[in-house]
Amino acid sequence: MTNQSWCANDIPIINSGISNFWNAAVFVPITRMMDVETTYRKQLILMVTQRPAENLAEIVAKLQAIAQSGRFYAHDVYDQERYTQLSELTGDLIRLTSDASPDQLRLFLDSDTGYVTPKVDVRAATFINDKLLLVQEKSSGQWSIPGGWADLGYSAGQIATKETHEEAGITVRPIRLAAVWAMRQHSYAKQRLNDIYKMFFVCTAETTDLHPGVETAAAQLFTQSEALATDLSLQRNLPADIQMLFECHAAAQWETRFD
Structure with missing residues (x-):
């Protein structure tokens, strides 16, 4: 398999829960996530919106931290693109699962550069x-x-x-x-x-x-x-x-x- 391709077996199964998502999404090289827009966007939104409300903020914060830190440290243009897509996906999740205002969303998504810290x-x-x-x-x-x-x-x-x-x-x-x-x-x-x-x-x-x-x-x-x-x-x-x-x-x- 080349760096620019992946197969159906790489897609996390929704019913397996969040731990299986992290096993698939975090440890699969980011350059293989070529279909984030059509696959991860749909599956992750479905999975996260089924989680208890008190867990959503923590899950979204982790996703955004991975995306933000990844964009800062990635040198490959394809990695930069994938992490940007992951950040956009985070924004979709926030809009679907919270009552945050547009200003709050901008603060959360754009206020940090580099490695994300509390x-x-x-x-x-x-x-x-x-x-x-x-x-x-x-x-x-x-x-x-x-x-x-x-x-x-x-x-x-x-x-x-x-x-x-x-x-x-x-x-x-x-x-x-x-x-x-x-x-x-x-x-x-x-x-x-x-x-x-x-x-x-x-x-x-x-x-x-x-x-x-x-x-x-x-x-x-x-x-x-x-x-x-x-x-x-x-x-x-x-x-x-x-x-x-x-x-x-x-x-x-x-x-x-x-x-």
Whole structure:
């Protein structure tokens, strides 16, 4: 068999499940996948749409990572073409199996170049007089620990300081890394297509004059029971995160928790 041909035996059987697909699709040389448009597109869409909903995002993310990394490292023009087709197939799957907006699709499909790695979300838990600072999101009216995406050119600690100043108007200094979670391994709402690491810092306040920012409607201090009683933004922080951060704040010593 030449590099530019393949036979029916190379096509994964739908009923064998996802593991057989990976055995066929990942370990067959990509230059043999000449009919991705007509064969893999139909079979993979049928197979994936029959999977439980909670598995779809992970499957699609893996497909996109293979396609994105493959396009970066492949030197052969045929490999480049096949990986591009695989990326287009990923877009088809997302459109069929999610309610992602066109902007979200573009962010997921086009934001990374090279080897695909998880995105990083940084949260800054600041305690003043043993109360936790939460901000109210203008967009949803829900409450969250200040934070956001890790921007280029900043360390994780600098992001914690920057986001708190932008969202609550005060200057803080991170003193502990309380936890690093893999978002997909926890029950956060509205799981994104990308894999995300969530970093939770405990911070001390260097100024205390709270005022909301452009994206926040309020910035307030809460006891643990008060914080748990708020309408939390569950895609940003869970009740378990609030409890863990109060534990970290009260502890004389703390070992960073991670998945």
